[in-house]
Amino acid sequence: MNTLKAVRGARDILLEEAEDWSYIEGLARRVLQNYHYREIRTPIFEETDLFVRSIGETSDIVTKQMYTFLDRKGRSITLRPEGTAPVVRAYLEHNLQREGSTTKLFYIGPFFRSERPQAGRGRQFHQIGAEAIGSSDPALDVECISVLLHLFRELELAGVKVRLNSVGCKGCQPKYKEVLLQYLRSKLTSLCSDCRARLERNPLRALDCKKEECRSITHDAPALTGHLCHSCSEHFGEVQAHLDNLKIPYSLDPHLVRGLDYYTRTAFEVTHPDLGAQNALAAGGRFDELIAQMGGNPTPAVGFAAGLERIILAKGGKLTTPSQELIIYLAPAGEKAHRQAVKLLHQLRSRGIRSEMDYEERSLKSQLRLANRLKAKYVAIIGEKEVRKKIVSVKDMTCGGQEEIALNDVVGVVAQKEASVCQIPHRS
Ligand SMILES: [Zn+2]
Ligand SMILES: [Zn+2]
Incomplete structure (x- = not known):
């Protein structure tokens, strides 16, 4: 008889390792509750349409990474590849908006993407995420960054860095896309096949492409920040002013974009030097258009997600989890x-x-x-x-x-x- 094994890209988390996970999850819960976020647990599968409509049809996630299947009644179901769309769906379905206040939610759980398994990222991976829905206040963008830094400080993770950008709004982003498109068209033959294929539909993706040939081209691409409208530029300035005020160090990266269509304005990443090329511990940003796009009233929002596997990798097994030994x-x-x-x-x-x-x-x-x-x-x-x-x-x-x-x-x-x-x- 064949020995049964876990599916490639999915793995068992055993004993001491599982205790480390619980410890980090417990710590994250405490830190997030301290910033007045409340827990939400959405199902691990949703209607496929939710992700296609929110993440965007040109994204890598939707085109090649989703675990999608037909259930017994022929409905298309997808294992959740990310957390924001399900949280927004739940927010709208259950009317979670609070009168005159911001709804602040966090989640911890597994997500699924069919990509080549790599260090710190399986096909089932785990995220700690939070969303603050209902306000465009730049202070909330900064709160997302500072709650993450707080968590990493509690975990004694040294050397984390914040990278920051603004990706504009539906007013100014299309104009930038035109400028970027013109630039990229002039380099078309040197781009990778993926970027060529999606160039006309979403040229921003090229900025996020990890392939060497594309990185050397996008390095000299025109910067988004030079094309922000007045109000996006003001918002971006406020985010930086708050960061300065809180003495949070950061660096501006004019080519930082997120791999999902719904992001607007603030985009950020928190990186760790020990993680190599895919060095993000956490990433996030604003998604002011998503709620309206999903059928709600126009509602600004901002959030982030941190990778649990990445955190553990960055800690290098040096956790001080309370002992489970017998008394x-x-x-x-x-x-x-x-x-x-x-x-x-x-x-x-x-x-x-x-x-x-x-x-x-x-x-x-x-x-x-x-x-x-x-x-x-x-x-x-x-x-x-x-x-x-x-x-x-x-x-x-x-x-x-x-x-x-x-x-x-x-x-x-x-x-x-x-x-x-x-x-x-x-x-x-
Ligand atoms: Zn704008
Ligand atoms: Zn590319």
Whole structure:
């Protein structure tokens, strides 16, 4: 029989690694809640139309990366390739707009794109994202950047950098596209086949192309920022003024565009030096047209998404996740002792003390060996003598010392010992 394996580009996240993930997710939740974002969980699949209409028909995502299939009734379904469109769909479907206020939502979860698996990016990948819907205030654009920097600071990720641009609005972007188109047409034969094919429909894509031949051409392309309308230019200026005011360092990148059609005005990336060519830890920007485009009232919005795999890669496995090691391991010998151990275990766990026992009738000696392997701090031995005297012999596995504790006092004594070790143990 063939051994079954996870599908290429999808993988299992195991044990310590999964604990690191939970730790980062928990931290992200706390940081985002601190900035008054609230959690939203949308389904992992949606009608295909949602993504085609929002992300744009010329995008790489829609043309070649979506996991799209017909369900049993022949409806076209797509595994979500990104988070913004589903959040906006939910926002409109459930009327989440708040009277006179901004709706601020965040999500954490898996996304799916059929692209060549690379370091830090599988076909199932995971993002932490947030959207602030309802205001065009440049302070919110800056809030998105600062919440990300806050999270990366909490994770002790050194060397992150912010790159910033404005991609204009539906007033000024088309004029820039004309200028860019003219420039690119003059270099047509040197562009990659993808860029040539989509050039007329969306020349901005060429700026985002990672192919060497295109990068050398777009390097000298006219900059978007020189073609912004008055109000976009003012907005961009305000974003920078806020960043300066908050002493957040950033660099302007006039060729930074996002790979999705719906972005307007602010576009940004937060990068990390250890991630190589695809060095973005997080990316985001404004999408002032998307909500109207999806059938809602014109509503400005801004957001970002950070890649969990990228964050983990950038950390290089140097996370200080709280230890999952056992506090106490119960080692009973004999039937009566076993019954007593089951009850004691129940009491310990009710008090929040991480504990385990032997379920395989091992000898006392091999139970002690196992407890050692499990790195339990204490072992509670319950043998014949202990049952008779209604006590438990508690062995401290660090110093080897042993004391007899009355059965009824064990939970209290262990809880007290644990409380006196005030710092949370860390895994290196
Ligand atoms: Zn504009
Ligand atoms: Zn290209």
